[in-house]
Amino acid sequence: MSSRVLFKGGRIASAEQSSLAELDVLVNAEGRIEALQSAITPADDMEVIDCQDKVLLPGLFDMHVHLREPGREDEETIESGARAAIQGGFTGIVAMPNTTPPIDSGGMVRFVHTLAREQSPIPIFTAGCITQGRAGKQLAEIADMHQQGAVMITDDGDPVADPYLFRRALEYARHFDLVVACHCEVPELSRGGAMNEGARSYQLGIPGIPACSEEISIARDLRLALDTGTRIHIQHVSTARGMELVRRFKEDGAQVTCEVTPHHLLFSEEDIRDYDTHLKMNPPLRTPQDAEALLEGLKSGLIDALATDHAPHTEFEKNLDFAHAPFGITGLETALVSLYDRLIKPGQLGWDLIVQRFADTPRRLVGQERVSIAEGAQANLVVFDPEGQTHFSREGMQSKSMNTPWLDQALSGAVVGVVLGPNRLMDRITA
Ligand SMILES: [Zn+2]
Structure with a gap:
């Protein structure tokens, strides 16, 4: 042998x-x-x-994955999510805490880690919630979750709407050098929307989510990060202007990084033609000009990381009409191949950039060692x-x-x- x-x-x-x-x-x-x-x-x-x-190439690392366990094992489990990750070329992932119940305590972090150790051949890391139950009212047990090995905190799926509470979370997180990942939107501006607000949404008769909903929230989070000196990470940035805000605050010395998803690079609102709910996600697909700007930002290094925002939903749910179907698409299995087909093969992106943004930087941001061949x-x-x-x-x-x-x-x-x-x-x- x-x-x-x-x-x-x-x-x-x-x-x-x-x-x-x-x-x-x-x-x-x-x-x-x-x-x-x-x-x-x-x-x-x-x-x-x-x-x-x-x-x-070095094993990829996805810092933004929804595994749905506990609570929605019909959509995904730690075990099936790990298999999907491997299939897509990932050897490490970070699970988002918006499960049912949410991962908002040390005990819940331990629970997920235990399951992951039993059921996943690749390391699965956990993010913890910023607020208890993701309800945006009181801080979660951040110290406890950190102690149990949570690698970031986020209320992903929702912003922390209360700026006072968010500022306290930042102050707390700085204490542990824990990165705070921000899902940016103003709920009052997004409410009821299902795709980017603009000519296309009017044409299709679908209620819109304006770009300013995301950008105002990014601006607030960046301003508070500058104030507190905490490391923050803007998740799934989808507009050119949102990205420009990140540039400005980076220049001002804020400890900020940001990510883009493959779908925000490869699709735009123009692709939503026949009410296909596989193009419904939050933040929504924006204009082709936004997608182009994001690609330039990824190339220049303004965008630090690629992340899938893998968001599994059942066929039943996604078969609802566009306005009512849940937000999100899966991404673990399609990310690398779709980036290859659309950007690497045509010579738009190099393999070095994939290694930097989809392996090295995400690992570094959550305190993991670099992987290299x-x-x-x-x-x-x-x-x-x-x-x-x-x-x-x-x-x-x-x-x-x-x-x-x-x-x-x-x-x-x-x-x-x-x-x-x-x-x-x-x-x-x-x-
Ligand atoms: Zn999100």
Whole structure:
């Protein structure tokens, strides 16, 4: 039996270089990268895996995932969410706390971590709520959750509407150097809306969510972050102006980072033609000009991270009419392939940028060590086939929910292998 695995002939992506290095990767029985060299000679104790024409990149990390457990196990569980993550090339994720009941105490954080350890082959981290029950009235047990290992706090799904309470949360979080993730909207301005407010929403007769709802909230949170010196992270920024606010406050010295989702880069309100609820999410798809600006922001580094905001919902719920269906789409399984098909393959984005924004930065923001394909490091890598194709079929997907605009579509590129330590969590390399 071979004890070492030689990934031969692949091209290695890294955060530092836009070009891919052709190197063989030798992983020992303990799951460490023993050698990273060109043309390693296979030995008897090595299993050789042909990675010719494949790209090897560090395992991705998604800092914004809704796993729905506890409470909505019909939509997703920790176990199915972990499988979906692996399928998409993620070797670490952060679970949002808007479960039922919400993760707003040390005990709840412990509960999720225990389940995750039992049921997930990849590390699952937890965010805790900012306010008790996400009700926006009283602070949650932030110290307790931090002690139990919560890596961020957020009331994601809702903003903390009360600025006084939010400021106190920031002061508290600073104490633990805990990052505060902000879902930005003004509920009074968004109320009843289902898509971006503008010509398109009038045309379709769907109530709108104005861009200013998000931007006013971003401005408030940034201003309070500047005041308190706390690290804040603006989630799923969707408008050019919202992003420009982040730029201004970064320049002013606020400890702020922000993320964009693949769907806000790849779609716009113009794509909502036949009331397809797979294009309904919050914040909503904005204008094509916003999507373009966000892509520029991602390239320039103004946008620090990519995150999926994986939000599973049942088919029954998503089959409601556009105004009443729930917000959100799944993203774990489609993120990398859709980015490859639409942006990497056409030469708009480089692999180095994917490693920076979808592996390195999100890990750093939640206090996790960087993952790289390097000698001596634990193996933590994804094998991607640029020549392959992924058909997002109901049968093929691992998530319990299928609410993605990519459903039943075939895109270029495929995640064919995921390696974490001594474990090959997915292996379709030779298939
Ligand atoms: Zn959100």
